[in-house]
Amino acid sequence: MQHFSNNNDNLPLSKFELMLKTNSVYFFDSNEFEEIILFYVDSGKFSLAKKALHLGLSQHPTCVSLKLIQVELLILDEKLEKAEKILNELAEIEPSNEDIYIQKATIFSNRGDHQKAVDNLKIALLYADEDAEILSMIGMEYLYLEDFDTARFNFAKSLDVHYENYSSLYNIIYCFDMMKKNDEAIAYLKDYIEKDPYSEIAWHQLGRQYYIVFDYQNALQAFDYSILIDDNFIGAHLEKAKTLEELGHYEEAIEFYHKTMELDTPTSFAYLRIGKCYEKLKSNKNAIDFYNKTVNEDPLLDKGWLALTDVFIKNNNYHKALFYINKALSIDEENNLYWHKFAEINLKLNLFEEAARAYYKCIGLQDDRLEVYVALADVLHFLGEFHEAIRVMLDARESYKDQTEITYRLGGLYFLVQKENEGTYFFEKALKADVDYLEIIKDIFPTIIDKKEVQLLIKKFGNSY
Numbered sequence: 092m093q094h095f096s097n098n099n100d101n102l103p104l105s106k107f108e109l110m111l112k113t114n115s116v117y118f119f120d121s122n123e124f125e126e127i128i129l130f131y132v133d134s135g136k137f138s139l140a141k142k143a144l145h146l147g148l149s150q151h152p153t154c155v156s157l158k159l160i161q162v163e164l165l166i167l168d169e170k171l172e173k174a175e176k177i178l179n180e181l182a183e184i185e186p187s188n189e190d191i192y193i194q195k196a197t198i199f200s201n202r203g204d205h206q207k208a209v210d211n212l213k214i215a216l217l218y219a220d221e222d223a224e225i226l227s228m229i230g231m232e233y234l235y236l237e238d239f240d241t242a243r244f245n246f247a248k249s250l251d252v253h254y255e256n257y258s259s260l261y262n263i264i265y266c267f268d269m270m271k272k273n274d275e276a277i278a279y280l281k282d283y284i285e286k287d288p289y290s291e292i293a294w295h296q297l298g299r300q301y302y303i304v305f306d307y308q309n310a311l312q313a314f315d316y317s318i319l320i321d322d323n324f325i326g327a328h329l330e331k332a333k334t335l336e337e338l339g340h341y342e343e344a345i346e347f348y349h350k351t352m353e354l355d356t357p358t359s360f361a362y363l364r365i366g367k368c369y370e371k372l373k374s375n376k377n378a379i380d381f382y383n384k385t386v387n388e389d390p391l392l393d394k395g396w397l398a399l400t401d402v403f404i405k406n407n408n409y410h411k412a413l414f415y416i417n418k419a420l421s422i423d424e425e426n427n428l429y430w431h432k433f434a435e436i437n438l439k440l441n442l443f444e445e446a447a448r449a450y451y452k453c454i455g456l457q458d459d460r461l462e463v464y465v466a467l468a469d470v471l472h473f474l475g476e477f478h479e480a481i482r483v484m485l486d487a488r489e490s491y492k493d494q495t496e497i498t499y500r501l502g503g504l505y506f507l508v509q510k511e512n513e514g515t516y517f518f519e520k521a522l523k524a525d526v527d528y529l530e531i532i533k534d535i536f537p538t539i540i541d542k543k544e545v546q547l548l549i550k551k552f553g554n555s556y
Contacts, residue, residue: 121154189215205235223252239266276300291320341368359389393422409439427458495525503536522552
């Protein structure tokens with residue numbers, strides 16, 4: 092339907108608004124009411140749309156098109172039962188009206204019953220003159236059902252009807268992505284490009300697929316074609332920059348990240364990637380400058396604070412690194428990676444209690460890697476909390492059994508708390524498993540190595556110190 096704009100040349104709309112101002116009642120035909128209502132809906136003026144609908148139904152109480160608009164507004168207001176009742180009545184009057192089944196499908200979809208939504212859309216297809224939009228809607232319902240292959244099939248059928256419906260093209264590629272069928276996506280896009288070689292969207296999507304399968308040279312070529320067709324296509328410039336970065340062409344990547352900011356407002360993502368490129372080029376000053384721009388652009392982007400943390404760790408500036416990792420943690424305190432870095436930084440600053448707290452936090456966040464348990468036990472050992480270190484190693488042993496790192500430490504820790512039998516048991520087990528690891532352990536437990544019991548065990552396994 093051709094909608095009009097709100098100006099004095101549009102007589103029905105001007106007449107309706109004059110009627111509202113003067114409290115008069117004028118007559119409009121049903122088509123005029125439909126255009127007035129849809130104009131207000133498109134403008135977001137729902138109260139005026141409802142006023143026009145109320146008046147329209149009072150003048151044309153049997154008009155099916157107005158009742159269908161009423162259904163749409165009821166669905167927007169989440170009054171689904173009332174909308175469904177009207178649709179059932181309309182189905183008896185016009186059983187071959189596809190819009191009735193489309194709206195029924197919308198109601199079922201809103202209720203989460205996507206299969207019934209599909210069933211109604213298939214009925215709508217039987218009566219529709221134009222089926223591209225309905226096929227696309229069916230595709231969306233199958234997406235909700237996570238039946239990606241059937242969804243893709245329906246989006247493809249929709250695209251066959253309207254070949255420049257890029258929404259369907261995007262959805263087809265999304266389905267391939269979800270099924271991890273990138274080679275099939277590449278083949279589909281090549282076929283599409285054969286029919287429409289000047290589609291910058293298709294070239295862009297082809298480049299993305301090549302990027303996913305690590306074929307960066309072909310990805311670069313596809314993005315080049317996309318940019319050649321539309322030099323203002325930000326997405327293609329951005330993806331080309333990412334591809335150049337993967338290829339190690341950091342200076343060119345920086346150039347294309349800058350291009351995206353010329354075409355649109357600067358983004359924290361572009362600033363961050365430029366910073367990463369400068370860091371790879373060993374230009375730390377420029378890297379820090381762009382990381383600072385990143386967090387100024389988006390102070391809640393924890394990745395920006397993390398990047399600053401990492402660059403200062405590399406520069407051995409642990410006080411600044413601690414400041415920035417605290418910024419990242421203030422945004423996402425449930426991120427075990429950040430807590431792990433926090434622990435490592437505190438170790439460098441000899442803040443052992445803080446390091447221990449961070450390792451406990453990692454374990455609490457289900458970061459149960461062996462290295463976390465071992466690091467925590469070593470910190471507790473340094474702090475003289477031997478019994479707690481033993482408890483941590485026994486917890487680790489439940490998951491990692493008799494790993495060398497665990498058994499050696501348990502042996503040493505038990506000797507420290509004067510439990511020689513337990514210490515001897517674990518040292519013997521450790522030496523049997525990996526005698527070479529003893530070289531590391533003698534640095535951790537220097538006083539234990541000289542014990543008579545330990546020296547006897549060492550000699551038994553063919554080594555003496």
